[in-house]
Amino acid sequence: MILIENVSLSYRDVPILRGIDLALPKGGITALVGPNGAGKSSLLSLVARLQPLQTGCISVDGMPVDTTPSRTLAQRxxxxxxxxxxxxxxxxxxxxxxxxxxxxxxxxxxxxxxxxxxxxxxxxxxxxxxxxxxxxxxxxxxxxxxxxxxxxxTDYLLLDEPLNNLDMFHARQLMRSLRRIADEAARTAIIVLHDINQAAAYADRIVAMRDGRVIVDGPPAAVLTEENMEAVFGYRIRIEQIAGKPFLMHHL
Amino acid sequence: MADRRLLLLLTLALLSVLFFMLAGLRGNIAFVLGLRGLKLLALLQVALSIAVSTVLFQTVTANRILTPSIMGLDALYVFGQTALVFLLGGLGYASLNGGFKFGMEIVLMVALAMALLWPMLKLRMDMGLMLLMGVTLGILFRSLQALLARMLDPNAFAVVQGASFANFNALRTDLTLLGAIMTLVAVAFCWRARHRLDVIALGRDAATGLGVHWTRSAAGLLLLVSILVAVSTALVGPVAFFGLLVVALAERVVKTQRHAVLLPAAVLVAITVLVGGQAVLQHALGGASTLGVVIEFVGGLVFLILLVQGARK
Incomplete structure (x- = not known):
């Protein structure tokens, strides 16, 4: 389980994350979505100890990321x-x-x-x-x-926009591989995604962020409503149900 | 394939060593061999420390054109020599205890390197900014040195001149043993870290993700670099482009950046260039030129070629 408690981050007095509290249990796929500059990548790099924590604490399976030996974490x-x-x-x-x-x-x-x-x-x-x-x-x-x-x-995979530059075939293949290791090996994936329909189709949980805060958090069906999406992305998105999954007409 | 190329480099290095030891041997053979052996030991040590320190420095800074001398280390060395002559006079400087002076030089240079690096590691300062700091400090020391040199009398100035250029003929053989121990210890550490160095070469974030404690590793490696540079500078004086030359050559010969191959390759190229070059100049050209000048000339050319190649990419 990854536990993020009261984590804030600012860069030269510009706040990037404001008091994030998140608990990500083991297993399953969690998608982080949100507009540019919402703090998704910063949150991932803090969890992966690529940046030092300024306030709050983060632990992976009970091991605080700032004091655990780097090699031990790299195996998890x-x-x-x-x-x-x-x-x-x-x-x-x-x-x-x-x-x-x-x-x-x-x-x-x-x-x-x-x-x-x-x-x-x-x-x-x-x-x-x-x-x-x-x-x-x-x-x-x-x-x-x-x-x-x-x-x-590792048990936990943090992927920051893994679908960048991938064609449709390989994007689908990657998402299916993630689904398979989550289902069969009970591994955990936390992915930053810009293609919200990929998140709708493959994620177990969607965390939507904006301006360094978590706006909504929950299973895709609950998160992907027109009101929530307007609060996160700032415009009205039509949502249809296709093959039992919500489908966002975000380009129209 | 890399192994066979490494073997070729090893052969070349051994041939240069043999040529250096045996060319034009006459007179009291035991005496000549003893003298040459001592000189060879010092040359080997310089080759080892410059090759290894340049590889480490380029790996940590992720830049194939930089060498430790860009951090202002050699400028500090020359400034220190000039300041000593200025304070003690030419005669006082010449009568200094060699071992004590050597020790102080090394401590001073390591201290400067750490003073430069500590802020970078603490504040996660940009590598580019730190290198700029190094260049600026280099200019500062060079200017201070020039100021002091203007105020010296001509005799003392001649002493400074002798100390501030790389000289492979007047090696400090009295310091070889002490230097050799320090070099070997430092090189042993690098060899143990060779796999970790491959990971560090991937860059800070990738290395951290793969479980390397970046700050600690970078600090340790740069400390090793500064010790190696200090030892070689104290032995022969500053050589700016030698490290660049041998690492660029080695990389092109073995065609890999894996440190388990690159480190020995760079050392072997350095031995070939330094020992072989010295022997050729001494025996074939009759001491027509000094090796330091030739190396800096060729190394400078390589530096320019690398810059042009990099710009084209």
Whole structure:
């Protein structure tokens, strides 16, 4: 369980998060939605200890993120950042292999190598495995980064806009993979999503944020109402029911 | 493939060492070998510390063009030498206890490096801002040094000149043993961290996500860098472009940035260039030029080529 208590964050006196309280139990997919600048990415990077906490506390399975050894956390929690910049020149296989680093500390065993191969297959990257990351298209690079995050094999996955640059086929495939690990392996995914219909179709819970606050929180059917969406996004969105799921006509 | 290339580099390095030790051997052979051996030891140590420190520095700063000298470390060294001559006079400077002076130089340079880095680590200061600080401090020390040099008498100025340029002929062999121990300890730490270095090269956020304590690792590595630079500068004087030259060459030969390969490759290239170059200048060209000048010239060219290549990308 990830417990976020009274977390606020400001950057040069500009408030980014204001008193967030959230409890995310183990298992299932939680989608964070909201307009640009709502604080979704900041919240994820605080949970993943990429930024120091200013106020409040965050714990993962009872371990406070600011004092627990980084390696222990890396075995429980993996994060995919929005700006997937890779500083060094690596092949796809090498990059995905780094996902196993928290477990083997530089000496990969047979299990680690097998998991890397499985991730290559799962994300359609086997044919690209010896290509250098800087020669890939944006979508292919995004898939390699997602594969690396999956490969870390953690109970909690924090994904910041994982569908960036992905085509429809691979976006659907990624969401289905997440659904599968949530259902079969009881792993937990927390995803920042801009495509709200993906959230409606795959998430168990939607947390809608605006201006550093949680506006609504609950199962998709309860959150995705015209009133709530107007409060979050600032305009009226028509919502239809298609195949038993709410479908937002957000582009009209 | 990388292993075979590493073997090739090893052969080249061994050949340069053999050439350095055996070329033009005559007279009292035991005496000559002893003298050359001591000099070789100092050269090896300089090659090791500059190659390793440059690789570490480039990994931590995620920049393939920077070298530790950009942090103003060599400028501080020259300033320190000038200040000593200014305070003690040429004769007083020459009669200083070598070991004591060496120790003080190293402590001072490590202290400066940490003073530069501490704010960055505490305030999560931007790496670019910190490097700008390093460049600015470098200018400050160079200007102070120039001011002091103007106020010196010509004899003392000649002493300063001797101390402020890289000199591979007048090595401080008296300090070799102390320096060798420090270098080996520092290099052993780097070798143990080679897998962690690969992860650190991914960048701060990715490394943190993979369980590396970034602040602690970066501080430790930069401390190692400053110790290595201090040792090599105290031994031969400042060399700005040597590290850049050997790491760029090594990277192109082994074609990987994995530290388990890159670190030894850079060290072997450094040995080949330094020991081989010194031997060629001494025996084939009759000491026509000083190695420091040649290395800085070639290294400067490589620096420009890297800049142009980077701009084209």
């Amino acid at each position: 929690l993996a994060i995919l950042r929005q700006d997937g910049i890779v500083a060094s020149r690596l092949t796809v296989r090498e990059l995905i292999g780094f996902g196993r680093f928290p477990h083997h500390q530089g000496r990969p065993g047979a299990l680690d190598l097998a998991l890397v191969d499985a991730a290559l297959d799962q994300f359609d990257l086997a044919a690209l495995s010896d290509r250098f990351i800087d020669t890939l298209s944006g979508g292919q690079r995004q898939r390699a980064l997602v594969a690396m995050t999956f490969c870390q094999g």
